[in-house]
Amino acid sequence: MYSTASASAVAAAEHRGADAPEGPAAGSAESFPEAESTTRQRVLQLVVEEGPISAAALGRELELTAAAVRRHLDAMTEQGILEVKNVTTARRGAGRPSRRYVVSERGQRSLGDDYLGLVKTALSLLESSGPPATEAPRTSSTRPDAPTVGSTQDAARGLAREYFAGFEQRWARQLNELDDLDARTDKLSQLFAEDGFAGFTRLVGRDNPLLAMQSTQLCQGHCPIREIAAAHPVFCEEETDMISRLLDVDVRRLSTQAAGAHVCTTHVPVGREKLAAEQRARAEASAEEELQISAEAGATNESRTATGGRRRIVISPRQQERLS
Missing domain, CATH: 3.30.300 (GMP Synthetase; Chain A, domain 3)
Structure with missing residues (x-):
């Protein structure tokens, strides 16, 4: 299903493909009307979400003709934003493989990176870390400038934790x-x-x-x-x-x-x-019902205690004759 939620993440993809070959084959956004550019962004967004995906499936999702979809796919393939994967399915058997489209490495770069934010986080960690800790003893085979494996992994984990902490703090308020x-x-x-x-x-x-x-x-x-x-x-x-x-x-x-x-x-x-929530709800309802039954039973016992614990016995007239 096509989603517009992440349209902002791909809206600049064609503008960032400025290093693509020039000329008619390049198919830059500036050479197309605004509606054409918007359609291409929708095609790219759906490939991002559903790839590998065929041209026929794209056409059905976006309600476009096969020719219209292929025009955009061919242009973005020539730019290097998309690439084609040939997939042989069990339905097709040994016949001609189906062409499926995915976002290429260059296309991923055109969607934007966040290395600037990562570098800022790293610099902030370096500033707050204080003087370097005492290094572990090195063996004679270790290069003097080579960091230990443990220190590299710990540094990477600390940076990753700090990087995602910023997202978590902002998002938690809305998810709560x-x-x-x-x-x-x-x-x-x-x-x-x-x-x-x-x-x-x-x-x-x-x-x-x-x-x-x-x-x-x-x-x-x-x-x-x-x-x-x-x-x-x-x-x-x-x-x-x-x-x-x-x-x-x-x-x-x-x-x-x-x-x-x-x-x-x-x-x-x-x-x-x-399922766990339903089981908890049933367990709580059952516990509440048992508590109510226990409370009623306790009230009955209390009334019996108040009357000295006596029980009323009913006998027939014949049994009375025998007892007398």
Whole structure:
């Protein structure tokens, strides 16, 4: 489904492709009317969210003709913003592979990076860290200027934690107003989109009769720090931990752009949480019912105690004759 939530993350993609080849083949935004440029942004946004995706699927989603979609796809492919993946499906068998479009490395760069913010965070950490700690003893085989592996990993984790802390503090205030996990996940995807991560959600298993099998995939079509995250996976780990804290649920990372995927995907167990909530509600209702029964039983015992604990016995006339 096409979403406009992260349109701002791709609106400048064509303008940032200024280093593309000049001439008619370049297809720059300035050579097209405003409506044409807007349509191209919609095509790019959908490829960011749904790629790999075919031209036919793009046309259905955007209600455009095949010729109109291919014109934009060809222009962005020539610019290097998109690239083609040939996919052979079981339905096609051994026939001609289907052409699917994904955002290229250059296209990801055109969507914008956040290395300036990361550098500012790093400088801030350096300023607040004070004098350097005593280094561990080095062996004769260690180069004098080579940092230890532990210190590099610790520094990367500290930087990642500080980087995402800024997002978490701002986003938590808006998410605290929502109780429903589905609503929180959808809102978090919008917040990701507003900050340049091209966030969106996919609903999974909603037609499954087993409630626990329902889930939401929180997706990010763009990663502003993907190159650093590829070198230091702790950035992806810290981001996953942040998502878990913001949603107040255990999540699982399915894919990351840093590891080569086209979309960062996080599994949110919505159904499991809903099932647990229902079980808690039933348990609380049952406990309240037992408490009420106990209270009524206690009141009966109290009345018996007040009357000396005597019970009324009824006998028949024949039994009276025998007793006399």
